[in-house]
Amino acid sequence: GEDVEQSLFLSVREGDSSVINCTYTDSSSTYLYWYKQEPGAGLQLLTYIFSNMDMKQDQRLTVLLNKKDKHLSLRIADTQTGDSAIYFCAESIESGGYNKLIFGAGTRLAVHP
Amino acid sequence: GAVVSQHPSRVICKSGTSVKIECRSLDFQATTMFWYRQFPKKSLMLMATSNEGSKATYEQGVEKDKFLINHASLTLSTLTVTSAHPEDSSFYICSASLLPGQGARNIQYFGAGTRLSVL
Numbered sequence: 001g002e003d004v005e006q007s008l009f010l011s012v013r014e015g016d017s018s019v020i021n022c023t024y025t026d027s028s029s030t031y032l033y034w035y036k037q038e039p040g041a042g043l044q045l046l047t048y049i050f051s052n053m054d055m056k057q058d059q060r061l062t063v064l065l066n067k068k069d070k071h072l073s074l075r076i077a078d079t080q081t082g083d084s085a086i087y088f089c090a091e092s093i094e095s096g097g098y099n100k101l102i103f104g105a106g107t108r109l110a111v112h113p
Numbered sequence: 114g115a116v117v118s119q120h121p122s123r124v125i126c127k128s129g130t131s132v133k134i135e136c137r138s139l140d141f142q143a144t145t146m147f148w149y150r151q152f153p154k155k156s157l158m159l160m161a162t163s164n165e166g167s168k169a170t171y172e173q174g175v176e177k178d179k180f181l182i183n184h185a186s187l188t189l190s191t192l193t194v195t196s197a198h199p200e201d202s203s204f205y206i207c208s209a210s211l212l213p214g215q216g217a218r219n220i221q222y223f224g225a226g227t228r229l230s231v232l
Binding site: 035040041042043044045048088098099100101103104105106 | 117119145147155156157159162164206208210220221222223224225226228
Protein backbone atom coordinates (compact mmCIF):
# COMPACT_ATOMS: atom_id res chain seq x y z
CA GLY A 1 0.00 0.00 0.00
CA GLU A 2 0.91 3.62 -0.19
CA ASP A 3 1.84 5.26 3.07
CA VAL A 4 4.17 8.05 4.11
CA GLU A 5 4.97 8.64 7.76
CA GLN A 6 6.64 11.53 9.53
CA SER A 7 7.08 12.60 13.11
CA LEU A 8 4.56 15.35 13.90
CA PHE A 9 6.65 17.87 15.77
CA LEU A 10 10.23 19.13 16.04
CA SER A 11 11.56 21.95 18.15
CA VAL A 12 15.04 23.40 17.60
CA ARG A 13 17.06 26.38 18.74
CA GLU A 14 17.84 29.11 16.26
CA GLY A 15 21.20 28.45 14.61
CA ASP A 16 21.10 24.69 15.19
CA SER A 17 20.48 22.11 12.48
CA SER A 18 17.04 20.55 12.05
CA VAL A 19 16.56 17.03 10.78
CA ILE A 20 13.12 15.94 9.67
CA ASN A 21 12.63 12.27 8.94
CA CYS A 22 10.19 10.43 6.72
CA THR A 23 9.52 6.82 5.79
CA TYR A 24 7.60 5.63 2.76
CA THR A 25 6.35 2.27 1.58
CA ASP A 26 6.26 2.22 -2.21
CA SER A 27 9.63 1.10 -3.54
CA SER A 28 8.64 2.09 -7.09
CA SER A 29 8.55 5.82 -6.22
CA THR A 30 10.65 7.67 -8.78
CA TYR A 31 10.77 11.02 -7.01
CA LEU A 32 10.53 12.07 -3.38
CA TYR A 33 9.76 15.60 -2.34
CA TRP A 34 9.89 18.04 0.52
CA TYR A 35 7.30 20.80 0.65
CA LYS A 36 6.96 23.65 3.15
CA GLN A 37 3.64 25.11 4.27
CA GLU A 38 3.35 28.31 6.25
CA PRO A 39 0.14 29.08 8.18
CA GLY A 40 -2.87 29.60 5.92
CA ALA A 41 -0.80 29.19 2.76
CA GLY A 42 -0.30 26.65 0.02
CA LEU A 43 2.66 24.35 -0.36
CA GLN A 44 6.05 25.57 -1.49
CA LEU A 45 8.34 23.04 -3.14
CA LEU A 46 11.63 23.04 -1.25
CA THR A 47 13.52 20.29 -2.97
CA TYR A 48 13.16 16.86 -4.50
CA ILE A 49 15.37 13.87 -5.09
CA PHE A 50 15.34 11.24 -7.79
CA SER A 51 15.18 7.71 -6.47
CA ASN A 52 18.59 6.71 -7.85
CA MET A 53 20.35 9.41 -5.81
CA ASP A 54 21.56 9.11 -2.23
CA MET A 55 22.00 12.75 -1.42
CA LYS A 56 21.15 16.17 -2.74
CA GLN A 57 22.34 19.47 -1.33
CA ASP A 58 20.89 22.86 -2.07
CA GLN A 59 22.27 25.72 0.02
CA ARG A 60 21.11 25.11 3.61
CA LEU A 61 19.08 22.04 2.65
CA THR A 62 20.44 18.50 2.48
CA VAL A 63 18.28 15.56 1.48
CA LEU A 64 19.39 12.03 2.28
CA LEU A 65 17.72 9.01 0.74
CA ASN A 66 18.16 5.44 1.95
CA LYS A 67 16.26 3.48 -0.64
CA LYS A 68 16.88 0.14 1.02
CA ASP A 69 15.19 1.31 4.23
CA LYS A 70 12.75 3.61 2.38
CA HIS A 71 13.89 6.47 4.57
CA LEU A 72 14.15 10.11 3.55
CA SER A 73 15.45 12.99 5.62
CA LEU A 74 15.67 16.74 5.28
CA ARG A 75 18.42 18.60 7.10
CA ILE A 76 18.18 22.36 7.46
CA ALA A 77 21.48 23.93 8.48
CA ASP A 78 21.59 27.08 10.60
CA THR A 79 17.85 27.00 11.22
CA GLN A 80 16.20 30.42 11.39
CA THR A 81 12.88 31.58 12.83
CA GLY A 82 11.63 31.99 9.26
CA ASP A 83 12.01 28.23 8.85
CA SER A 84 9.16 27.67 11.30
CA ALA A 85 6.47 25.92 9.26
CA ILE A 86 5.03 22.52 8.48
CA TYR A 87 7.21 20.30 6.30
CA PHE A 88 5.60 17.63 4.18
CA CYS A 89 7.36 14.64 2.73
CA ALA A 90 5.75 13.16 -0.40
CA GLU A 91 6.37 10.22 -2.69
CA SER A 92 5.43 10.10 -6.35
CA ILE A 93 3.36 7.16 -7.55
CA GLU A 94 2.68 6.46 -11.22
CA SER A 95 -1.07 6.06 -11.64
CA GLY A 96 -3.08 6.13 -14.84
CA GLY A 97 -0.38 7.89 -16.82
CA TYR A 98 0.29 10.68 -14.38
CA ASN A 99 2.23 11.02 -11.15
CA LYS A 100 0.18 11.11 -8.00
CA LEU A 101 1.69 12.50 -4.80
CA ILE A 102 1.18 10.74 -1.48
CA PHE A 103 1.86 13.07 1.43
CA GLY A 104 2.89 12.42 4.98
CA ALA A 105 0.98 14.12 7.78
CA GLY A 106 3.57 16.88 8.03
CA THR A 107 6.18 17.79 10.64
CA ARG A 108 5.63 21.05 12.48
CA LEU A 109 9.01 22.73 12.98
CA ALA A 110 9.21 25.28 15.77
CA VAL A 111 12.36 27.41 15.97
CA HIS A 112 13.00 29.20 19.24
CA PRO A 113 15.67 31.73 20.21
CA GLY B 114 8.49 30.71 -12.89
CA ALA B 115 5.85 27.99 -12.37
CA VAL B 116 3.35 30.14 -10.49
CA VAL B 117 -0.10 28.79 -9.69
CA SER B 118 -2.83 31.21 -8.73
CA GLN B 119 -5.90 30.07 -6.81
CA HIS B 120 -8.98 32.19 -6.32
CA PRO B 121 -10.70 33.01 -4.05
CA SER B 122 -8.42 32.66 -1.06
CA ARG B 123 -11.35 32.56 1.31
CA VAL B 124 -15.09 32.10 0.88
CA ILE B 125 -17.96 31.96 3.33
CA CYS B 126 -21.29 30.71 2.01
CA LYS B 127 -24.67 29.53 3.19
CA SER B 128 -25.56 25.89 3.30
CA GLY B 129 -27.08 24.71 0.02
CA THR B 130 -25.26 27.14 -2.23
CA SER B 131 -22.55 26.25 -4.75
CA VAL B 132 -19.03 27.61 -4.70
CA LYS B 133 -16.55 27.73 -7.57
CA ILE B 134 -12.79 27.76 -7.00
CA GLU B 135 -10.39 28.62 -9.81
CA CYS B 136 -6.87 27.37 -10.31
CA ARG B 137 -4.68 29.00 -12.93
CA SER B 138 -1.14 28.33 -14.07
CA LEU B 139 0.17 31.83 -14.76
CA ASP B 140 3.42 31.31 -16.61
CA PHE B 141 3.24 27.76 -17.89
CA GLN B 142 0.85 25.32 -19.48
CA ALA B 143 -0.36 22.51 -17.29
CA THR B 144 -1.48 19.28 -18.83
CA THR B 145 -2.59 18.02 -15.46
CA MET B 146 -4.03 19.77 -12.43
CA PHE B 147 -4.76 18.21 -9.07
CA TRP B 148 -7.26 19.11 -6.36
CA TYR B 149 -6.54 18.37 -2.73
CA ARG B 150 -8.41 18.82 0.51
CA GLN B 151 -6.67 19.49 3.79
CA PHE B 152 -8.30 19.06 7.18
CA PRO B 153 -6.96 21.00 10.17
CA LYS B 154 -3.53 19.77 11.22
CA LYS B 155 -3.77 16.92 8.74
CA SER B 156 -2.13 16.00 5.50
CA LEU B 157 -3.35 16.73 2.01
CA MET B 158 -5.80 14.26 0.55
CA LEU B 159 -5.96 14.01 -3.21
CA MET B 160 -9.53 14.46 -4.38
CA ALA B 161 -9.18 14.29 -8.13
CA THR B 162 -6.87 14.69 -11.08
CA SER B 163 -7.97 16.73 -14.05
CA ASN B 164 -6.56 16.67 -17.55
CA GLU B 165 -7.30 19.36 -20.09
CA GLY B 166 -10.19 18.41 -22.32
CA SER B 167 -11.13 15.21 -20.56
CA LYS B 168 -13.13 14.08 -17.55
CA ALA B 169 -11.49 14.25 -14.15
CA THR B 170 -10.35 11.13 -12.36
CA TYR B 171 -11.72 11.03 -8.83
CA GLU B 172 -10.15 9.26 -5.88
CA GLN B 173 -12.11 6.60 -4.08
CA GLY B 174 -14.69 8.06 -1.74
CA VAL B 175 -14.90 11.47 -3.45
CA GLU B 176 -18.35 12.25 -4.84
CA LYS B 177 -18.00 13.40 -8.43
CA ASP B 178 -21.46 14.98 -8.43
CA LYS B 179 -20.61 16.91 -5.32
CA PHE B 180 -17.21 18.17 -6.46
CA LEU B 181 -17.44 19.14 -10.12
CA ILE B 182 -14.15 19.66 -11.89
CA ASN B 183 -13.69 21.35 -15.23
CA HIS B 184 -10.35 21.71 -17.01
CA ALA B 185 -11.25 23.76 -20.06
CA SER B 186 -7.80 24.98 -21.01
CA LEU B 187 -4.13 24.28 -20.36
CA THR B 188 -4.05 27.09 -17.81
CA LEU B 189 -7.36 26.83 -15.97
CA SER B 190 -9.13 24.23 -13.86
CA THR B 191 -12.16 24.87 -11.68
CA LEU B 192 -13.61 22.99 -8.73
CA THR B 193 -17.27 23.59 -7.93
CA VAL B 194 -18.58 22.45 -4.58
CA THR B 195 -22.28 21.92 -5.25
CA SER B 196 -24.96 22.30 -2.60
CA ALA B 197 -22.33 22.93 0.04
CA HIS B 198 -22.91 21.79 3.61
CA PRO B 199 -20.97 22.55 6.81
CA GLU B 200 -19.07 19.26 6.52
CA ASP B 201 -17.60 20.55 3.23
CA SER B 202 -15.83 23.31 5.14
CA SER B 203 -12.15 22.77 4.58
CA PHE B 204 -8.97 24.08 2.96
CA TYR B 205 -8.88 23.21 -0.73
CA ILE B 206 -5.57 23.38 -2.60
CA CYS B 207 -4.84 22.92 -6.28
CA SER B 208 -1.61 22.06 -8.00
CA ALA B 209 -0.41 21.89 -11.57
CA SER B 210 2.30 19.95 -13.30
CA LEU B 211 4.24 20.95 -16.38
CA LEU B 212 3.66 19.71 -19.89
CA PRO B 213 6.11 17.07 -21.06
CA GLY B 214 9.26 18.72 -22.31
CA GLN B 215 8.82 21.82 -20.17
CA GLY B 216 10.83 20.47 -17.32
CA ALA B 217 10.53 17.82 -14.65
CA ARG B 218 7.07 16.49 -15.36
CA ASN B 219 6.77 15.03 -11.91
CA ILE B 220 6.90 18.38 -10.13
CA GLN B 221 3.62 19.77 -8.83
CA TYR B 222 3.36 23.48 -8.15
CA PHE B 223 0.72 24.49 -5.64
CA GLY B 224 -1.71 27.35 -5.34
CA ALA B 225 -2.12 29.23 -2.08
CA GLY B 226 -5.33 27.41 -1.20
CA THR B 227 -8.95 28.35 -0.62
CA ARG B 228 -10.51 28.24 2.80
CA LEU B 229 -14.19 27.37 2.47
CA SER B 230 -16.52 27.94 5.40
CA VAL B 231 -20.12 26.79 5.00
CA LEU B 232 -22.58 28.21 7.51
